[in-house]
Amino acid sequence: GTSPDWKRERFTMDEGLSKTVTETFVRLYNEGLIYRGKRLVNWDPKLGTAVSDLEVVSEEEDGKLYHILYPFTDGPIGELRGLTVATTRPETLLGDVAVMVHPEDERYAHLIGKTVALPLTGRQIPIIADDYVDREFGTGCVKVTPAHDFNDYAVGQRHKLDMIVVLKLDGSVPAVAERYTSDGITLDGVAMPATVAGLDRVPARDAVVTELEQLGLLIEVKAHKMQVPRGDRTSVVIEPMLTDQWFVAMSKPGADGKSITQKALDVVASGEIKFYPENWVNTYNQWLNNIQDWCISR
Structure with a gap:
């Protein structure tokens, strides 16, 4: 079986984690990888908000x-x-x-x-x-x-x-x-x-x-x-x-010349990140190869 490393447990609103989220947002924005745009989103009329595909x-x-x-x-x-x-x-x-x-x-x-x-x-x-x-x-x-x-x-x-x-x-x-x-x-x-x-x-x-x-x-x-x-x-x-929503540009090259999507594909292809069972790699790759810009203002 497997077990999480509970010493590394984090909560979304932890001070350190929130700071990292803010720093990451600013860095990606400065690289042109986060933008505000008018695009189609999944909209729930009852909740009055955009919702994710999941x-x-x-x-x-x-x-x-x-x-x-x-x-x-x-x-x-x-x-x-x-x-x-x-x-x-x-x-x-x-x-x-x-x-x-x-x-x-x-x-x-x-x-x-x-x-x-x-x-x-x-x-x-x-x-x-x-x-x-x-x-x-x-x-x-x-x-x-x-x-x-x-x-x-x-x-x-x-x-x-x-x-x-x-x-x-x-x-x-x-x-x-x-x-x-x-x-x-x-x-x-x-x-x-x-x-x-x-x-x-x-x-x-x-x-x-x-x-x-x-x-x-x-x-x-x-x-x-x-x-x-x-x-x-x-x-x-x-x-x-x-x-009007905030989006992460998934296919646009960043400061290092690679897109977020390409980096995510590379770490799995190189074996740096592994899937168990391995058959989920195909699902992961298919998802990323067809991914749209990610709406983060939900």
């Missing part, structure tokens, strides 16, 4: 897949009125800034660069191409909502798309949504439809679906099994939220 429990639940028509801005193209997008979260379409298709999808290749009118608002958004799209899922057309989906955020960064925050920190829809560039620069806000403004996210979904149906833009609704992220302390659905 505090998010995803379980399969019964949901719905909504097929929504986004009409072409300049009228039908051939036999198509527009693009049909499949989504499990129709309430977030108010924050859409693009519709993406796979660059090699022959069904839509000729439409890349065209624009569609965002349902309920009429705001023009472009049709873009990105390898992230799974051609076999849904219709092969995916709405891009960088402020409310982690994958969409990454797409938005690649394509320099704006971010529109259509939910407040309490999970309700604002009268005017905040809007930012992909670099986090504040732009003029975007007015939300009066039928949705002020509603919590669940009633807002119902209101959006009802209005889509009335406009003839709700093409189909299918039963759909989906992974729903919930906070392990509140059981509330976790919301990807764009907020």
